[in-house]
Amino acid sequence: MTHAPTLTLADIARRLDIDFQGDGDTLIRGLATLKEAGPDQIAFLANRAYLKDLAETRAAAVLLHPEHGKNCPVPQLPIDNPYLGYAQLSQMFDPLEASKQTGVHPTAVVGDNVTLGEGVEIQAHAVIDAGVVLGDRVVIGAGSVVGADSILGDDTRLHANVTVYHGVVIGKRAILHSGCVIGADGFGFAHDGARWHKIAQLGGVVLGDDVEVGSCSSIDRGALGDTLIGNDVKIDSQVQIAHNVRIGDHSALAGCVGIAGSTKVGKHCMLGGGVGLSGHLTIADGVQVTGMSLVTNSIHEPGVYSSGTGAMNNTQWRKNAVRFKQLDEIAKRLTRLEKSSRDSA
Known part of the structure; x- marks a missing residue:
């Protein structure tokens, strides 16, 4: 206790x-x-x-x-x-x-050529693969896995059942919550017209200092270069960050955010719950995107951005949905009326 x-x-x-x-x-x-x-x-x-x-x-x-x-x-x-x-x-x-303790639990597995800093704690049934470097006072929670050649900075804590793949670099004072996965393969496949062919994901993941990653969130490794998470970035639970994404220092991502591959998010950005960013976009520093918004184009100026519609009475929503389908025809009719008005002037 x-x-x-x-x-x-x-x-x-x-x-x-x-x-x-x-x-x-x-x-x-x-x-x-x-x-x-x-x-x-x-x-x-x-x-x-x-x-x-x-x-x-x-x-x-x-x-x-x-x-x-x-x-x-x-x-x-x-x-x-x-x-x-x-x-x-x-x-x-x-x-x-x-309740911090030091030492390696008897049931933990520590591979060859592992470097342990001072005051490290490795809890029950954790697995530390070959070539890993753990800084001072690092805590590896029960059942967690740290893949080969990964580096964890001083005072970083992995809670129970965290998975860090091979070749991941994590800075100082990071906190990774249960179930999160750092360095899994990005979603990369080539199609030959009949079936998919996997593209090996050869990059890694680099997390800066003071990063926190919530439970059951995933940060994928890069296809070639690394996926980069800046200093003091706060990532909530159930967030998906795809390969080669870059997130600037001091940004915060709320639950269920999804960021597609190669998108760059600036510093001091805030993405509300359920926000989706399409791939290969650039988001400027100081951007705030409100919850459940979908961003399909780059944002080059700081400020608050929103998309979608708020909840409303179902009857009203159904009426609005019908009108939405009519917008194109209404726009065409308006254009014809304006042209007719100009011609008769």
Whole structure:
């Protein structure tokens, strides 16, 4: 069983590099919402919609913006960005961090010429193939597989049942969740008119530092060059990234995004859930595509882009669908009317 650490209020303020109000020796054993927190837990207020819960909170302390401090009935940790502070605070109470161990489990299989950094943990039934390099404090979860000649940077964690194929390079502090597959073959086939012929995928995958990949997501290896994922890219669960895609630093992809081969996504982009990008496109830096949109042409300017229609009453949708089929004929009629109007003028 994993247990989160116990910290004092003063410890937490010091780690966040902020001031605090209250008894610094108060013991804090976890986090909770304003409504549910008890006297040994910290709560946070990052959304004004929850101001109504502040007056009644029983938390040991609250992380909040200084402007809300006068309404706080308990000790407080004032901070300009409470949500960022909450993110940092959550790391302090992560039970996975508290339960880290070192060493190789007896049931794990480690191949020849493997390099293990200091403080590496390889859990039960994991397989590390020949020539792999694991940096310091890397954690390989139970049942995970790391293919030959792959390189994992310091402080990277593979949760249980992650598959990393051969020749994959993963940077520092990456997190790969259960079921994700890094470096499988891209979807490459040639057709001779009767059947498909497989194209060997000879490239690799390179993940930058601080990348996170959600459960059951796939990042395919390149056909010739590498598939490249930049630094601090966050990839949600059930995302498909095809061969030779490039994603710029600090971009984020929500669940069920699909990116076809050789598309380039810029830095600081955000793709909402269910977004699809066709192949061989270029998406500029700073582009946000809203959920369930299909992008079939390159986007060269930053901004927010959308496609598709939102849900509506089925009766109204059926009427609109009929009208959509009539648009071409309506456009032709309008053109004829405009021409007739010009001719008679």
